Amino acid sequence: MPDSVHTDAQSRGARGRYRFREYHVTTVPDPMALPVYKALCVTGEEHNCGAESGTLHDADELTRWIAEHCAQTGHQHYEQTVRAMLRAEPGAWQ
Ligand SMILES: [Zn+2]
Numbered sequence: 001m002p003d004s005v006h007t008d009a010q011s012r013g014a015r016g017r018y019r020f021r022e023y024h025v026t027t028v029p030d031p032m033a034l035p036v037y038k039a040l041c042v043t044g045e046e047h048n049c050g051a052e053s054g055t056l057h058d059a060d061e062l063t064r065w066i067a068e069h070c071a072q073t074g075h076q077h078y079e080q081t082v083r084a085m086l087r088a089e090p091g092a093w094q
Pocket residue numbers: 041042043049050051069073075
């Protein structure tokens with residue numbers, strides 16, 4: 001970088017952070033952390049129903065909640081959130 005001001009700004013910004021091209025990272029599923037499933041009922045004309053399944057750790061439980069909510073209300077549109085935990089493992093500098 002010929003522009004020294006620009007370079008200073010860049011190194012300030014990069015301090016304490018690793019850039020991906022210099023840092024080899026492997027992400028592995030964390031066996032200690034259960035995935036988290038949630039469903040939100042978004043059925044509705046003017047506003048969504050808004051019913052939430054709450055936090056579930058099993059995709060089958062999520063399906064069951066949706067099936068029950070659908071049976072009770074006839075609602076058919078849902079937004080699903082799945083959160084999976086990962087662990088980053090630093091590799092060798094290259
Ligand atoms: Zn609903």
